[in-house]
Amino acid sequence: MKSVCDFSKMKRKGQKISMVTCYDYTSACIVSQSDVDCILVGDSLAMTMHGHDSTVMAVPDMMALHTAAVKRGAPETFIVGDMPFLSYRKSLSESIAVAGALMQAGAQAVKLEGAAGNTELVTHLVQSGIPVMGHIGLTPQFVHQIGGYKVQGKSKECAARLKEEARALEEAGCFALVMECVPASLAEEITKAAGIATIGIGAGRGTDGQVLVWQDMLGLNTEFQPKFVRRYTNGAEIFTKALNDYVDDVQKGAFPADENCFWHRSVA
Numbered sequence: 458m459k460s461v462c463d464f465s466k467m468k469r470k471g472q473k474i475s476m477v478t479c480y481d482y483t484s485a486c487i488v489s490q491s492d493v494d495c496i497l498v499g500d501s502l503a504m505t506m507h508g509h510d511s512t513v514m515a516v517p518d519m520m521a522l523h524t525a526a527v528k529r530g531a532p533e534t535f536i537v538g539d540m541p542f543l544s545y546r547k548s549l550s551e552s553i554a555v556a557g558a559l560m561q562a563g564a565q566a567v568k569l570e571g572a573a574g575n576t577e578l579v580t581h582l583v584q585s586g587i588p589v590m591g592h593i594g595l596t597p598q599f600v601h602q603i604g605g606y607k608v609q610g611k612s613k614e615c616a617a618r619l620k621e622e623a624r625a626l627e628e629a630g631c632f633a634l635v636m637e638c639v640p641a642s643l644a645e646e647i648t649k650a651a652g653i654a655t656i657g658i659g660a661g662r663g664t665d666g667q668v669l670v671w672q673d674m675l676g677l678n679t680e681f682q683p684k685f686v687r688r689y690t691n692g693a694e695i696f697t698k699a700l701n702d703y704v705d706d707v708q709k710g711a712f713p714a715d716e717n718c719f720w721h722r723s724v725a
């Protein structure tokens with residue numbers, strides 16, 4: 458299994474890191490048979506698995522349940538568990554309890570969004586043995602504050618703020634940093650300046666790695682195809698065809714076939 462040390466090792470060697478979100482046991486079994494470096498049990502599961510319209514609806518119990526299922530499916534894969542909305546903004550002890558629950562559910566690290574007001578917590582978690590991945594740029598838990606899902610860091614001031622956030626999170630002890638929806642040149646600049654690995658989503662090619670959401674990359678989510686997503690298969694089409702083939706077979710009486718049936722042993 459990879460460890461936090463591998464993230465900086467891979468950065469130093471120029472080996473790109475691949476991360477994918479994963480939320481359930483069966484999918485985790487598939488990831489564990491692939492070459493993907495690490496799994497993010499992202500709070501995006503509030504949307505992709507529970508049908509909510511934002512990640513604001515994710516709660517600690519939900520995150521721990523999904524993390525435990527993923528761990529059972531991919532026991533040898535490095536797992537990052539997302540700290541959900543407000544779970545790290547109430548008090549230090551509540552934040553530690555949530556991070557602890559995710560680690561005990563099977564994560565090897567936690568991720569949290571934003572730098573302002575979080576750096577002390579990051580240091581405390583790291584000093585308590587909990588590796589932390591930062592997340593800057595478009596931070597979906599702030600969707601109502603940002604006013605929608607928009608590219609961040611386009612203006613000089615915003616770019617300067619993101620550079621400062623990256624620096625502060627590294628200084629606080631983060632072992633890696635997700636950058637979401639920021640201009641490619643800015644992400645590359647931050648990556649070059651950072652001593653820790655950066656993982657981009659909608660942040661161009663200049664980061665140390667990439668992360669994609671399971672449903673997006675496998676074409677399971679037909680309504681959502683932003684510019685930064687590449688679909689590696691047409692999952693929804695393939696599954697729909699399989700389901701319709703099954704219905705046809707049932708209607709024709711072609712399923713179950715003899716080999717799918719149990720028979721009495723013939724009596725001599």
Ligand code: KIV
Binds near residue numbers: 499502592670
């Ligand atoms: O929750 C999530 O899926 C994420 C990724 C988009 C980075 O935070």
